Amino acid sequence: LFKPFSQVDSSISRQFGGTGLGLAISQRLCQLMGGAIGVESQPGQGSTFRFRIPLKRPDQELLPTAAPDPCLAGKRVLLVEDNASQRQLLSRLLSAWGMEVTCCALAAEAQAAVRTRPFDLALLDATLPDRDGLTLAADLQTAQPRLLPLVLTGRNFISTADPLPTLAKPVKASQLRKLLLGLVGEKLLPPYLPLPPL
Structure with a gap:
């Protein structure tokens, strides 16, 4: 064989x-x-x-580390990721930058979270068990009283026609930080455009 x-x-x-x-x-x-x-x-x-x-467990020093970022600290981010290890890794990274992270594993949980408190941005998995990321993005923007900057993760075949900023997995810390600074940081990169209606 x-x-x-x-x-x-x-x-x-x-x-x-x-x-x-x-x-x-x-x-x-x-x-x-x-x-x-x-x-x-x-x-x-x-x-x-x-x-x-x-195999052996990695030393704590080998895990991604980050320092608080004055442009991102205090920003409220909604993290929607069904993979538990990916969710924990991203949450740890965002928290290390000083961001307030609310984690959800399902689209329904994310919708409930947006109804209870405002967020500065949302990081959404493109493929969730109960809904795809683009549909959830449109639902969240409708639920949020003001426009909510959104980022899709897991779109490994990124198209220029994508209406949202996208990051392929595995998400690289440097790319994520640059994108977040462009969306909610003091030094804005490309202007954020709302989702077109579905």
Whole structure:
């Protein structure tokens, strides 16, 4: 199975194919990281692949660090991200810049949060379990008494036609800070334009 381009059934009229390079590459990567990969298989019941590689928790010093930013400190940001680790990482970064962060995992939670307090901007995941980011953006702007600057994250195929500022994932701290300064900082970059009606 772990040989490149091996065929399980070599007959011309075979019902099942074989493996290409995927398992061979996976095995090589595991070996390069000091680990191993294996398979358990039962005919008619399926296969289970397992791999083991030695990892260690990163030191606290290796985690993203930031200092309070006088242009961003005190700004209220709504962070909508369904991935828990991504949400925690972004929240920690925004808080380190001195921003007040309200975290939500779902679009419905974000809508409820906007009804209870004003925000200076919102950082929205483009693909949420209960709604896409652009639809949520339009809903939030309707709910907020004043126009709310919005940023979409996770749009890895960014188009010039996108009506909102976008950041691909994984979000880089330097790009995020530059974009936030342009939206709510003292030194405005491009002027913020509201979403066109859907």
